[in-house]
Each structure stands twice: as structure tokens, then as C-alpha cells.
Amino acid sequence: MRTFNLELVSRRPTLADRPIAKRVGLVILATDHTTEVDFQRMVASDGVGVYVNRIPYANPTTPENLLAMQPSLTAGAALILPGESLDVVMYSCTSASVVIGDDAIVTAIKQAKPQVEVVTPTTAAVAALRTLGAKRISILTPYTLETSQLMAEYFVGTGFDIARFCCLGMVDDREMARITPEEIIEYAKDATAADSDALFISCTALRSAGAVPRMEAAIGKPVVTSNLATAWACLRHCNDYQSRPELGQLMTVDVRAET
Known part of the structure; x- marks a missing residue:
């Protein structure tokens, strides 16, 4: 083995509190082609990071299969930057939000991230x-x-x-x-x-x-x-109210709405 003259720098680096100021977590379906791409386009920036975890889902889209995702929600949220706080977590399934219920989804995600804001598509x-x-x-x-x-x-x-x-x-x-x-x-x-x-x-x-x-x-x-709607809500929870007319009328409304 070749030997190199390696030097250990004596000064320790200064660490920022967060690599990116705001953190958005996404809990999405294993089969999802779209949400991650949309959030990288509409939400992610130098000031807002988007972090994703996928949970099991089996087609067809029936109330029974949608409801079957509920037990995975807590573990799904827990695996997004474990041990670190997020500003908001979004569960990305509209029909399952209706079947499981918004309140039940909030409860499940907060079991993993107690202080987080929770957004559902509904x-x-x-x-x-x-x-x-x-x-x-x-x-x-x-x-x-x-x-x-x-x-x-x-x-x-x-x-x-x-x-x-x-x-x-x-x-x-x-x-x-x-x-x-x-x-x-x-x-x-x-x-x-x-x-x-x-x-x-x-x-x-x-x-x-x-x-x-x-x-x-x-x-x-x-x-x-x-x-x-979820991109808009997540940005507002990150205190980002920038007008983005290229994304549609919703992203131009200057209302500090409860989301």
C-alpha cells in the first residue's frame, strides 16, 4: 500500500445550526412519480430544503388500500432526518387523507415529530x-x-x-x-x-x-x-410569501392565511 503524507488540520470547523434554513419533509407513496418532482420545482430553494421518505402502498386505489397506509405514517415521518426537527411535514395522498382523516394523519406524524406543522392535500x-x-x-x-x-x-x-x-x-x-x-x-x-x-x-x-x-x-x-395547494401551504409554514405568478393565481395572493 502506498503511503501518503497526510496532515490533520488542527482548527475545527464552525458548524451552522442548519445546512438549509427551512426544512420540509414529504411522506409520499412508494409508487409516487410526481410529488417529489413538483416540490423540487415549486418549493426547494437555497433557503428551503425538501426531504423525502416513501411508505408502502399497493394499488388499486380503493378505500381499503388507502386506509392500509395509516400504520406506516409515524415510521415514515421518523425516518426523515431522524432526531432533527422539521418545519413542516406533508403527507402526499389526497384520497387517503379523506379516508384516514386529517386529524388522524396529524396525530400519527406528530408521534414522530411532535413540534412539526402537518399538511395534508385536503x-x-x-x-x-x-x-x-x-x-x-x-x-x-x-x-x-x-x-x-x-x-x-x-x-x-x-x-x-x-x-x-x-x-x-x-x-x-x-x-x-x-x-x-x-x-x-x-x-x-x-x-x-x-x-x-x-x-x-x-x-x-x-x-x-x-x-x-x-x-x-x-x-x-x-x-x-x-x-x-400543498406546496403553497408548506411555503407559508416556512414564512415564504414570495409571489410566483408563473405557478398560478394561488401563489400570488398576499394573504397570511392559516394553512
Whole structure:
């Protein structure tokens, strides 16, 4: 073995409290193609780090399979920077948030990260729609009628009037991720009722967030998607209120909203 003249530096480095000032943790499905990419585009920056862990999930997207994720939530959150604090943790499944329940998800994640703010796509979407002043909404989902019915009940239960609800009848989130943004725009046009205040597009698997400005131009109304709403909520929890019109109307509203 060759010997080198190695020198140990005597001065210890000064350590920053955090490598990046704000920390966003994502608990996402093992099958998710979309959330991580969207958050790197919309949330991550020199001042906000995005840290991801995946939990088991088995298709098809049925209430039973969605509910089966609940026992994995605490361990999933615990493995994101173990022993270190996060500013916010987002659980990235809209339909499971309805089936499991927002409060149950918060409880499970706080068992691992007690001081963290917790965001679900459903709570974020409700806050986003209210911030935009929407009361009567249209909804588009990729889900089956059975899963979509639960989504409709959730939004009615949180005080919204549903003008139109359209669903695609799909059962595999990996296939949902393969719908092109251009096709989502066309579905959005069909799903939007003329008398609605806004359109909500559910599902973190859909590649809809990047098409929001084009959809808003096409339908003449604000559009909220699952990943846009959660990105917005996570940024607000990191005290980032920068206007980003290129991401859609939601990211331009200068309201210090409770998310």
C-alpha cells in the first residue's frame, strides 16, 4: 500500500445550526412519480430544503388500500432526518387523507415529530380555495366513483357547494401519473361549471400543478391542484410569501392565511 503524507488540520470547523434554513419533509407513496418532482420545482430553494421518505402502498386505489397506509405514517415521518426537527411535514395522498382523516394523519406524524406543522392535500386545498374566495367549486379527480364520492362528501362537509364533479374512473396511481398535462387541461375545461368560483383537481399523482396557468387561462377561473395547494401551504409554514405568478393565481395572493 502506498503511503501518503497526510496532515490533520488542527482548527475545527464552525458548524451552522442548519445546512438549509427551512426544512420540509414529504411522506409520499412508494409508487409516487410526481410529488417529489413538483416540490423540487415549486418549493426547494437555497433557503428551503425538501426531504423525502416513501411508505408502502399497493394499488388499486380503493378505500381499503388507502386506509392500509395509516400504520406506516409515524415510521415514515421518523425516518426523515431522524432526531432533527422539521418545519413542516406533508403527507402526499389526497384520497387517503379523506379516508384516514386529517386529524388522524396529524396525530400519527406528530408521534414522530411532535413540534412539526402537518399538511395534508385536503386541508391545504380547503385553505387555498378559501383564500381565493371560492365557495362554489368544480372538482376533477382521476378516481373511481366510489373514491370520488368520499371526496365529494369531504368538500361538502367543509362548507363548499359543488357545482360539478367529474372523475376518470382510474384505479392505479402510476397510470394517473402518465396522463399528460395537455390532456389534463382538456379535462379541466370539461369539468368546470360556468357558475363555479374555482376548479379543484385532486390527486398528488396527477401532473396538473405545472399546467395551472394554462388551465386558468383556458377556463377563466382560479385552479387549485393537490400539489400546488400543498406546496403553497408548506411555503407559508416556512414564512415564504414570495409571489410566483408563473405557478398560478394561488401563489400570488398576499394573504397570511392559516394553512
